[in-house]
Amino acid sequence: MGHTTASERTRASLAPAASLTDVRSQRARMERMxxxxxxxxxxxxxxxxxxxxxxxxxxxxxxxxxxxxxQVRCKHLRRVAMEVNEGLVPPPGEEAVACANCGGETFVEENAPGPHFCETCWLAPGEPVVDRETGDLLVVVRTTDRRADEVEISGIGVTVADYSTNEGYRADDAVVEAMYPVPAGLGPDDLKPHHLRRYSFPRGRLARRGEVTDDQSELADFAVVE
Ligand SMILES: [Zn+2]
Ligand SMILES: [Zn+2]
Incomplete structure (x- = not known):
């Protein structure tokens, strides 16, 4: 006969060595651990x-x-590998910490100095962002671990959280410092005071490019100075 029955195929796929491996994998996945x-x-x-x-x-x-x-690869080893692959536990060399801004769990290198932020909350130095209130383009200087209601805006005596245009954002949001990019072609003598200042924003007020729908093509016209 040139064909096999379904039961023959099942038996063939459950060869002894393979079946033990399958059982360990299955237990690794299904059992409560x-x-x-x-x-x-x-x-x-x-x-x-x-x-x-x-x-x-x-x-x-x-x-x-x-x-x-x-000396087999037991269900415990398999389970740990599965949980690492699925991002449920940190891989070797990393540990789970709470994001300083949203409190969400994030993995960082073991013993790395804090504060730690999750990928969503952390804006990298030099990253271009958009002010949700004005649509202005800014460039991130740093994400701080201080809260908007802790940081006072110099010269006006109110905190970042109490500043009038920040009312819609969390008072405990992390403060992000940013600068206005300098339009390409401006010489040192053309710089305005706002080009030289760092401004403090609640994290939620700054959007990544792509999070806002406005045309971002004007970004190419700017050069960044520190
Ligand atoms: Zn084991
Ligand atoms: Zn976060």
Whole structure:
């Protein structure tokens, strides 16, 4: 006969070696396990049975009997690898911290000095942004870890949060310092005071390019000076 039945195909795909691997993968995915990163690439895994094992992900080791006695890639190792791939726990060398602005969880290098911001909140120095209130283009100097209601605007005695055009933004928003870009072709003598000042904004007031619909083509006409 030149064909196989469905049951023959099923048996063929469940060859012994493959089936054990499949079962471990399936258990790794389906069973209740609590994974806690301990740092240095080591993760504590509490299994469904209540046993607690230690997984060394870079070393490919686990303290469970399945790994210790059979030297196999056990379900705990697989589970930790899955959770790292899915972004549920930090990869080796990184740790989970709270974003200083929104409080959301973000992964950073282990022992990196704070404050830490998530990708959404952090604006990089030199990044062009748009003031949502005026549509003006600005260039980020730095994202600070100070709150809008803590930072006083020099010369006027009110905080960034209390400044009239900032009423619609969070009082505890991180303050971002930004400058107005200098139009290309302006000489040093043509610079206006606002070109030389840093301005403080609540993070929410500054939009990334692409977050606002206004035509951004004018950006090409500007050069940035520090
Ligand atoms: Zn294990
Ligand atoms: Zn954030």
């Amino acid at each position: 609590a994974v806690t990163p301990l740092g240095g690439g080591v993760y504590e895994v509490e299994s469904q049975s209540g046993n607690v094992y230690s997984v060394d992900l870079p070393g490919g080791r686990c303290t469970c009997p399945d790994h210790t006695f059979r």
